[in-house]
Amino acid sequence: MPSTPGTTKAPKKNAFYAQSGGVTAVINASACGVIEAAREHSDKIGHVYAGRNGIIGALLEDLINTSEESPRAIAALRHTPSGAFGSCRYKLKSFEENKAEYERLIDVFKAHDIGYFFYNGGGDSADTCLKVSQLSEQMGYPIQAIHIPKTVDNDLPYTDNCPGFGSVAKYVAVSTKEASLDIASMCESSTKVFILEVMGRHAGWIAAAGALAAEEAGDPPHIILFPEIPFSQEEFLVRVEEAVKEHGYCVVVASEGAQYADGTLISGSITKDAFGHQQLGGVAPTLATLVKQKLGYKYHWALADYLQRSARHIASATDVEQAYAVGLAAVEYALAGKSSVMVTIERNQGETYSWSLGEAPLEHVANQEKMMPRSYITEDGYGVTQEGLDYLSPLIQGEDYPPYNNGIPQYVRLAKVPVEKKLNTPFEV
Numbered sequence: 001m002p003s004t005p006g007t008t009k010a011p012k013k014n015a016f017y018a019q020s021g022g023v024t025a026v027i028n029a030s031a032c033g034v035i036e037a038a039r040e041h042s043d044k045i046g047h048v049y050a051g052r053n054g055i056i057g058a059l060l061e062d063l064i065n066t067s068e069e070s071p072r073a074i075a076a077l078r079h080t081p082s083g084a085f086g087s088c089r090y091k092l093k094s095f096e097e098n099k100a101e102y103e104r105l106i107d108v109f110k111a112h113d114i115g116y117f118f119y120n121g122g123g124d125s126a127d128t129c130l131k132v133s134q135l136s137e138q139m140g141y142p143i144q145a146i147h148i149p150k151t152v153d154n155d156l157p158y159t160d161n162c163p164g165f166g167s168v169a170k171y172v173a174v175s176t177k178e179a180s181l182d183i184a185s186m187c188e189s190s191t192k193v194f195i196l197e198v199m200g201r202h203a204g205w206i207a208a209a210g211a212l213a214a215e216e217a218g219d220p221p222h223i224i225l226f227p228e229i230p231f232s233q234e235e236f237l238v239r240v241e242e243a244v245k246e247h248g249y250c251v252v253v254a255s256e257g258a259q260y261a262d263g264t265l266i267s268g269s270i271t272k273d274a275f276g277h278q279q280l281g282g283v284a285p286t287l288a289t290l291v292k293q294k295l296g297y298k299y300h301w302a303l304a305d306y307l308q309r310s311a312r313h314i315a316s317a318t319d320v321e322q323a324y325a326v327g328l329a330a331v332e333y334a335l336a337g338k339s340s341v342m343v344t345i346e347r348n349q350g351e352t353y354s355w356s357l358g359e360a361p362l363e364h365v366a367n368q369e370k371m372m373p374r375s376y377i378t379e380d381g382y383g384v385t386q387e388g389l390d391y392l393s394p395l396i397q398g399e400d401y402p403p404y405n406n407g408i409p410q411y412v413r414l415a416k417v418p419v420e421k422k423l424n425t426p427f428e429v
Contacts, residue, residue: 012044013115015334016058017066018051019150020090020121020128023083024164025171025312026323027150030120031084032077033327034148035066039074044335049112049419054088055119055128059101059429061108061421068417076412078324079402081312084414090429091124092131095138104427105132106141111422116144116334120327122151122162126342127366133340146330147342147362150323152309154205155369158360159344163326164309166319166395169209171311172198172253172304173396177213179302180220180251187249192297193240197284198304200255202227204372206308210253211384212392220251222382225283227257228372229381231266236287237294239382244297254283313409317398322355329357353394 017034019027031050038045050064051057057064064085066074077084095102108114119129126147133145149156154165176196183194200206204226211224222243225231243250259265267282284301291297326343333341341359348354376388384392402409 012046014046014113015048015116015118015331016051016063016109016114017048017085017118018054018057018120019083019085019087020054020119020125021087021150022122022152022309023081023087024150024152024309024323025081025167025315026163026320027120028077028080028082028084029320029323030148030150030163030327032074033324033329034118034120034331035069035074035077037328037331039071041331041335045116045331046113049114050085052416052418053086054090054121055092056088056090056429057086058108059104059427061111061423061427063112063419064414064416065419069414073412073414077414078320079312079400079409080411081310084412085416087121089124092128095131095134102131102135102139106135106139107423107425109141109143112419115142116146116331118146118148118330118334120148120150122149122153123156123365123367123369125150126156126362129342130340130362130366133362136339144334144337144339145362146334146338147365148326148330149342149344152199152206153201153203155203155371156342156365157368157370158342158365160347160355161322161345161395163319163323163345165205166316166322167311167314168199168206168308169212169392170316170319170396171308171314172196172206172209173212174314175302175304175308176210176221176251176253180213183249183251183300184220184247190298191249191300192244193250193252193288193291193299195252195254195284195287195299195301196221196304197254197256197301198308200227201257202369202371203257204228204255204377207253207255208372208376208384208388209392209396211389212396218247220247221253222247222250223252224382224384225252225254225258225266226372226377226381227255227259228374229377230261231258232261233290237290240291240297241295244295252287254287256283258283312402312411315400316396317400318395320400325357333359353397
């Protein structure tokens with residue numbers, strides 16, 4: 001359609017997309033949503049440039065031209081785990097603390113005609129997205145910044161749940177159930193206690209998912225340890241002994257962030273990552289040693305670690321659909337003129353689970369954490385209530401298997417063609 005006389009059509013701007021923080025089994029589904037939506041709106045959005053290794057890619061002008069990827073390759077992102085473009089744990093300082101970083105971002109954005117910024121991550125990533133959105137006011141460069149939620153921890157506020165969590169929850173529930181059958185078959189003459197350590201720095205959402213393994217009262221897991229509930233050695237040992245006496249064995253799902261009443265972690269190092277978070281891990285062997293020393297039971301323990309967040313082969317279909325949808329919505333929101341918001345998932349009212357999308361201001365989301373409601377945890381602090389199960393269960397529904405070849409899932413490897421650099425000034429991060 002020809003332009004109206006006397007008016008000029010606004011030039012197309014390119015978009016920047018990046019992944020940040022710990023990756024998930026479905027974060028690439030969000031990337032797929034962003035890129036496919038941008039291609040559908042090629043009259044308004046030029047190229048989608050992905051940052052290699054998150055915001056670091058923007059600072060180093062290390063960009064990937066997704067226009068060089070075939071539609072088939074982009075579609076395959078929907079069933080490929082991990083971060084296809086590389087992720088990072090890099091926290092931008094405040095504008096006052098490091099103005100050079102922001103000047104560098106502006107230089108890169110200007111050089112590559114970037115007017116849309118899509119950042120896919122958790123709470124710290126929301127902070128980065130918020131800071132970028134403030135560039136328009138502080139440095140006079142117009143850019144629309146949309147945060148795309150992602151975190152296996154499920155701890156972002158203002159959204160019913162977070163893409164990435166449903167698949168981890170499904171993996172933990174399935175693993176708990178299968179390992180429980182194993183120990184039940186061996187407990188008469190061998191292992192009495194099995195401990196599964198799962199992620200969850202401050203919030204017990206992932207640990208709670210273990211409760212979905214139970215079908216009847218008394219089914220494992222017999223004990224769940226949440227960061228929200230202070231840990232007591234004495235009570236824990238009593239619970240373990242009671243479970244062994246009643247069932248012949250005891251299955252424990254422990255959050256890595258489980259801690260004593262004074263805030264001391266059951267087990268954790270003093271090492272911190274770039275976001276300032278303490279490196280966690282070691283809860284399961286610590287508990288296992290305690291059980292052996294105090295009760296004398298033979299034990300086994302497992303650390304879900306990266307397995308739980310990369311297990312695309314058993315991803316939740318609900319999670320995949322939501323991850324893709326928030327990517328699509330981010331583009332639609334930007335084209336509608338929105339900025340400095342996070343796409344949210346809203347749980348609709350009604351007996352049958354359904355959901356829709358909304359938005360939340362980034363200043364309310366950044367650096368905030370949503371803990372497990374106390375009403376989701378049983379009164380004794382070791383299990384999940386029916387209310388909690390009702391919340392969790394819909395999020396693990398459905399299977400979305402990737403294609404297989406020779407018995408192995410087939411995941412895409414992108415060409416990741418670099419964008420030619422236009423700046424001659426080097427930058428260090």
